[in-house]
Amino acid sequence: MIGAHTIGQARCVVFRNRLYNFDNTGVADPTLNAAYLAQLQTICPSSGGDDTTTPLDATTPIRFDNKYFTNLINAKGLLTSDQELFSSNASTTSIVQSYSQSSQAFFANFPKSMIAMGNVNPLTGTSGQVRANCRIINS
DSSP states (O other), X not given: OOOGGGSOEEEHHHHHHHHHOGGGSSSOOTTSOHHHHHHHHHHSOSSSOTTOEEESSSSSTTSOSSHHHHXXXXXXXXSHHHHGGGSTTOTTXXXXXXXXXXXXXXXXXXXXXXXXXXXXXXXXXXXOOOOSBTTBOOO
């Protein structure tokens, strides 16, 4: 599903490496907008403040709209996974461009994507697990 991050927050611990040590390089993600990077670094220090949050959509954080896609075009995707939606090798680049230009297209397609996500059959019983931490497989 594309666009669910138009509202919501992320904790510093989730995106800190992008600000200070992207891909273990010791520097910030070079694809991140410089002004946005500076803003994020004031909110999220290089250490500590793990639970500090910032909006996934820097432009209209409490409005469900298509500005999230404009942010991606302007290199202001908070999460690496979000920014990857608008990268040179992404199959989703044209979708991001379309949704950034047309809120009607985004609003028409979003319900369809939610229905599709609702139809995904999760693993159940011994075929799956309820994780104690969503990012880590239970031991």
